[in-house]
Amino acid sequence: MSSSFPLTSPNRRQLLRGIAAFSTSVLFSGCNKAITMAASPAAQQTSIAPESVPSGPITQAVLNVLSNEAGSIGQGFAGLSYEKSGMCEPLFSGANADLIAMFKLLGPSVLRVGGNSVDQCIWVPSGSEQTAGQIAPSDVAALAAFLKATGWQCIYGINLGGAATGATTPQLAAEEVAYVAEQFGSSLLGIEIGNECDGYGAPGSYFANNWSLAQFESLWGQFRDAILAKTPGVPLTGPASGSNVSTWTVPFGQSVTHSDITMLTQHYYRGDGQASTSTAATLISADTNLTRCLGLLSAGQQSTSIPFRLAECNSYFNGGAAGVSNSYASALWVLDFLFNSAQGGAAGVNLHGGGDWDGYTPIADDNGVVVEARPEFYGVTLFTLAGQGAMCQTNLSVGQLNATAYAVKNSNGGWNIVVINKDATQNLHLSTSLPKSVSTATLMTMTQLSEGATGPSLSATSGVMIQGASINRNGDFTPASAESLPAGGSQIECYVPPLSAVLIQTA
Numbered sequence: 001m002s003s004s005f006p007l008t009s010p011n012r013r014q015l016l017r018g019i020a021a022f023s024t025s026v027l028f029s030g031c032n033k034a035i036t037m038a039a040s041p042a043a044q045q046t047s048i049a050p051e052s053v054p055s056g057p058i059t060q061a062v063l064n065v066l067s068n069e070a071g072s073i074g075q076g077f078a079g080l081s082y083e084k085s086g087m088c089e090p091l092f093s094g095a096n097a098d099l100i101a102m103f104k105l106l107g108p109s110v111l112r113v114g115g116n117s118v119d120q121c122i123w124v125p126s127g128s129e130q131t132a133g134q135i136a137p138s139d140v141a142a143l144a145a146f147l148k149a150t151g152w153q154c155i156y157g158i159n160l161g162g163a164a165t166g167a168t169t170p171q172l173a174a175e176e177v178a179y180v181a182e183q184f185g186s187s188l189l190g191i192e193i194g195n196e197c198d199g200y201g202a203p204g205s206y207f208a209n210n211w212s213l214a215q216f217e218s219l220w221g222q223f224r225d226a227i228l229a230k231t232p233g234v235p236l237t238g239p240a241s242g243s244n245v246s247t248w249t250v251p252f253g254q255s256v257t258h259s260d261i262t263m264l265t266q267h268y269y270r271g272d273g274q275a276s277t278s279t280a281a282t283l284i285s286a287d288t289n290l291t292r293c294l295g296l297l298s299a300g301q302q303s304t305s306i307p308f309r310l311a312e313c314n315s316y317f318n319g320g321a322a323g324v325s326n327s328y329a330s331a332l333w334v335l336d337f338l339f340n341s342a343q344g345g346a347a348g349v350n351l352h353g354g355g356d357w358d359g360y361t362p363i364a365d366d367n368g369v370v371v372e373a374r375p376e377f378y379g380v381t382l383f384t385l386a387g388q389g390a391m392c393q394t395n396l397s398v399g400q401l402n403a404t405a406y407a408v409k410n411s412n413g414g415w416n417i418v419v420i421n422k423d424a425t426q427n428l429h430l431s432t433s434l435p436k437s438v439s440t441a442t443l444m445t446m447t448q449l450s451e452g453a454t455g456p457s458l459s460a461t462s463g464v465m466i467q468g469a470s471i472n473r474n475g476d477f478t479p480a481s482a483e484s485l486p487a488g489g490s491q492i493e494c495y496v497p498p499l500s501a502v503l504i505q506t507a
Contacts, residue, residue, distance in 0.1 A: 051483075051485075051493075051494060051495055053495075054427045054495050054497060056425065056426075056427055056498070057425055057426050057427065058426070058427045058428075058429050058495075059398060059399065059401055059423075059426045059427070059428055059429070060428075060429050060431070061396065061397065061398045061401075061403065061428040061429065061430045061431070061496070062396070062397040062430075062431050062433075063394060063395070063396050063397075063405050063417070063419065063430055063431070063432040063433070064394065064395040064396075064432075064433045065392055065393075065394055065407045065415055065417065065432065065433065065434050065435060066392055066393040066394065066395070066435065067392065067435040068392065068393050069390045069391060069392060069393070070343050070391045070392060070393040070394075071342045071343035071344070071345065071390075071391040072342065072389065072390045072391060073342045073386075073387075073388045073389060073391065073408060074347070074348070074388055075108065075109075075388060076107075076108060076109040076110045076152075076153065076348055077109070077338070077342065077346075077347075077348040077349070077388070078106060078109060078338055078348070078349065078351075078380050078383055078384055079106075079109045079110035079111060079112065079152075079348055079349065079350040079351070080103070080106075080109070080110075080111055080112070080350055080351055080352075080353065080362060080363075081111070081112040081113075081114060081115070081311065081312045081313075081350035081351060081352040081353070082111065082112070082113055082114075082115070082352070082353065082354045083113075083114070083115035083116070083117040083354055084113050084114060084115060084117045084118045084121050084135070084157050085115075085117035085120070085121060085132070085133075086113070086354050087113065087121075087135060087139045087140075087142075087143055088121070088130050088131060088132050088133070088134070088135075088139065089130060089367055089368050090130060090367065090368035091354075091365060091368040092142055092143040092146040093142040093143075093145060093146055093368075094142070094145030094146055094148070094149045096146065096368060096370075097474070098369070098370040098473055098474045098475060099146075099363070099365065099368075099370050100146065100149045100150050100475075101474055101475025101476070102363050102370060102373065102377075102471075102475045103150040103152060104150055104151070104475065105381055105384070105471070105475060105477060106380060106381065106384050107150055107151050107152050108150070108151035108152055108153070109152050109153075109348075110152060110153050110154070110155060110189055110309075110348060110350060111147065111150075111152050111153070111154045111155070111350075112154070112155040112157070112192070112311050112312065112350040113143070113154060113155070113156050113157055114155070114157035114192055114195050114240065114311070114312060115157070115195060115312065115352065116195060116196070118157035118158065118159055118160075118161075118192075118194065118195040119159050119160060119161030119162055119194065119195055119206065120133060120159075120161075120162075121133060121134065121135050121159060122134055122135065122159065122162065122167055122168060122172075123135050123159070123168070123172050123173070123175060123176035124136055125137065125175060125179075129142070135176065137179055140176075140179055140180055140183050141183055143183075143184075144183035144184050144185075144187065147184065147187040148187060152187070153186075153187050153188065153189040154184060154187055154188060154189060155189050155190045155191075155192050155237055155265070155309075155311055155350070156177075156180055156184070156188065156190070156191055156192065157192045157193075157194075157195055157240070158173045158176060158177060158191060158192065158193050158194070158223070158227075159173065159194075160173075160193050160194030160195075160197060160219065160220070160223060161194060161195075161197075161200060161205075161206035162206075163206075163219060163223075164200075164206040164207055165206075170222045170223045170225070170226035170227075171226055173193070173223050173226065173227060174223075174226040174227045174229065174230040174231070175230070177191055177227045177230070177231055177234060178230045178231045181231050181234050188234070188235070189235065189237075190235040190236060190237035190261075190262055190263055191227065191234055191235065191236050191237065192236075192237050192238060192240050192265060192311070193220055193223050193224065193227075193236070193238055194216075194220070194238075194239070194240060195240050196240060196241065196242035196267060197216050197220075197239055197240065197241070198213075198216075198239070198241045198242055198243065198244045198248040198249075199242050200216070213247070213248055213251060213252065216239070216252075217252065217255055217256070220238065220239070220256075224236060224260065235261075235262040235263075236260065236261045236262065237261055237262060237263040237264070237265050237309075237311070238252065238256075238261055238264070238265060239252045239264075239265065240265045240266075240267065240311065240312070241265075241266055241267060242267050243267070245266060245293055245296040245297060245300075246296050249264060249266050249297070249300065249308075250264075250296065250297070250299075250300035250303070250304075252264075253300055253304040253306050254300075254303060254304055257304070258304060258305050258306050261306060262306075262307075263306065263307050263308065263309055263347065264297070264300065264301070264304070264306050264307070264308040264309070265308070265309055265310075265311035265312075266293070266297060266308060266309075266310055266311070267310070267311065267312040267313060268290065268293055268310050268312075268313040269313060269314060269315070269316060269317035270282070270283060270287060270289075270290075270315050270316055270333075271316050271317070272316060272317060272318055273315075273316035273317060273318040273319055273320045273321040273322075273324075273325060273359070273360075274318050274321075275316075275321075278316045278321040278324060279321070279324060280324045280327060280329035280458045280459060283315055283316075283324060283325075283329050283330070283333045284329055284332050284333050284336075284402065284422045284458070285402070287336075287337075287340070290337070290340060290341075290344075291340070291344070294340070294341065294343075294344025294345060294346065295344070297344070297345065297346070298344060298345035301345060307347040308345070308346060308347060309346060309347045309348045309349065309350070310341055310346055310348075310349040310350070311349075311350045312350055312352045313337075313349055313350065313351060313352065314351050314352045314353070314360040314376075315330055315333060315334075315360050315376075316360065319357070319359040319360070320358075320359035320360035322358040322359070323358065323459055323461070324459075325358075325359055325360035325376075326358050326359060326360065326361075326374055326375065326376075326461050327375060327458060327459050327460060327461050328375045328448040328456065328457060328458055328459070328460045328461075328463075328464055328499070329375075329458040329459070330360065330374070330375050330376040330379065331375040331376055331378045331379035331446065331448075331464055331501075332379065332420055332422055332458075332499070332501060333376075333379070334351070334376050334379035334380055334383070335379045335382065335383055335418060335420050335501055336404055336420060337349070338379075338380070338383045339383070339391070339404075339406040339418070342391060343391060343406075351376070351380065356371045358461075360376065361374060361376075362374055362376045362377040362380060363377055370473045370474070371473060372473055373470075373471040373472075373473070374461075375448070375460075375461065375462075375464045377471065378446060378464045378465075378466055378471065379446070379501070381466060381471065381477070382418070382444075382446050382466055382501060382503060383418070385416075385444070385466075385503055386406075386408055386416045386418050386503055387408055387410055387411075387416050388408070389408045389409045389410060389411070389416075390408070390409045391406065391407065391408050391409075392407040392408070392409060392415065392435075394406060394407050394417075396419070398428065401421070401422075401423045401426055401428075402422040402423055403419065403420060403421045403422060403423065403428060403496075404419070404420045404422075405417065405418065405419045405420070406418050410505065410506075410507070412506075412507035413507060414434075414438050414440075414505070414506035414507040415434060415438075415504075415505075415506050416503065416504070416505050416506075417432065417503070417504040417505075417506070418501060418502070418503055418504075419496050419501065419502050419504070420500075420501045421496045421497065421498060421499065421500055421501070422499065423498055423499070424458070424498055424499055425498055426498055427495055427496065427497055427498060428495065428496035429493070429495055430493065430494050430495065430496050431491065431492075431493050432491065432492040432493070432494075432504065433490060433491055434490045434491075434492070434506065435490070436490060437488070437489050437490045438487050438488075438489075438490070438492075438506040438507060439487060439488060439507060440484075440487050440506065440507045441484070441485040441486070441487035441492050441504060441505070441506045442482035442483060442484055442485060442504070442505050442506075443482060443483045443484075443485050443494050443502055443503070443504055444466065444467045444479065444482045444483075444502065444503040444505075445466070445467060445497070445500055445501070445502050445503075446464070446465070446466045446467075446500060446501045446502070446503075447464075447465060447497060447499070447500040448460050448463050448464045448465070448499065449463050449465070450462065450463040451463070455498065455499075456497075456498065456499040456500065457499075458499060466479050467479035467480050467481075467482065468480045482503075482505065485504070487506065492504065492506070
């Protein structure tokens with residue numbers, strides 16, 4: 001879903017705090033770039049001093065990491081989604097160095113080009129580049145160059161709604177797909193026909209009051225046949241439903257079968273951004289609707305053998321809730337959302353965004369120029385630093401406090417553990433028990449601090465840091481070295497500050 005309110009957002013303050021470094025460099029798992037650290041005499045120490053006791057109230061917390069698996073995170077799990085109309089701007093090109101660098105912090109991953117504008121953009125084989133409402137060959141070539149520069153793949157949306165007026169046809173769609181496949185090559189993950197087609201029958205929509213799943217499947221089949229006739233073997237995804245998992249998405253997957261599509265795609269938002277209930281407190285609370293949605297999709301996957309992806313999602317639809325979707329709350333929320341989606345069986349997610357307004361975009365841009373990394377992008381970055389692999393079941397005991405924990409097996413034989421403390425006042429004194437002994441353990445922290453403030457704020461729209469570092473608009477990100485924790489057994493202790501997330505990495 002897109003927003004028609006391109007509002008201006010405040011500039012990011014560059015805030016850094018000093019954290020003692022202990023190594024010369026580290027290459028974070030899941031990133032495409034090395035992040036250089038400053039050396040210090042602490043690197044030569046053979047014993048580790050305990051963490052300082054933080055100021056403020058402290059709650060004892062116990063985390064047990066179990067050996068049994070609970071989901072998995074593969075390459076390209078955390079992706080991004082943009083409106084197809086973004087191709088009509090100077091956004092996606094091999095020359096947009098700042099956006100390419102931002103993508104590389106998360107990549108290689110998956111870009112989904114879709115949204116409501118899919119059904120408003122027409123393929124014009126002889127068209128001029130960057131013309132509103134038209135997709136020309138030069139626009140596709142520019143996107144292909146961007147994908148190759150970032151190392152990302154793409155789910156590419158094709159106009160279906162326009163068939164209601166004859167603005168598009170199966171043959172026109174087939175021509176566009178043929179050119180896309182030629183330009184993208186291995187960067188093409190799938191073709192998505194239409195966007196939120198389960199809503200085409202709503203008043204004022206493309207097939208108002210005369211639409212059903214059967215009619216969609218018939219029209220979709222005409223487009224599929226024309227596309228495959230011109231480009232045999234091109235991968236197809238769908239149905240890109242806005243909701244209606246059990247009455248639209250899963251039945252569609254059962255109808256078309258694995259031979260027709262490579263992935264089921266579903267959209268998910270926490271709620272309506274214009275509703276008074278769309279608050280930061282709601283955003284960071286447990287989401288039972290997400291659990292139900294993932295359960296239905298997982299059951300559908302078992303019955304169809306087709307993997308599923310939340311190919312368009314974010315906090316609140318209708319552009320987001322101002323002061324919430326663009327606030328620090330979104331950085332904490334997105335961590336839970338990503339890990340919960342992995343636990344629920346999703347092959348990945350694509351966080352929708354684009355533009356420079358007070359909505360939900362992870363990266364703010366103005367006519368193709370990167371403005372800043374929004375708070376949500378920091379949460380996605382920390383998720384990426386947690387790496388890929390099998391997730392393990394965790395049991396976190398914190399009483400009545402709002403805190404969550406997730407563990408991913410890493411390639412060093414240890415675990416990457418993310419703990420999110422969403423309480424505004426309580427520090428967690430965390431005691432973690434692991435299935436086996438580890439020899440090393442380090443800690444990185446994501447927090448927020450506005451200039452002049454004494455502590456983090458959920459409503460802040462700037463001042464987010466990971467290990468003391470901001471992410472610059474050109475993609476530069478230089479966090480301090482991870483702090484070393486006492487290790488040598490199966491027990492690890494550390495503190496988790498209020499309104500923060502920590503990444504504990506063991507080996």
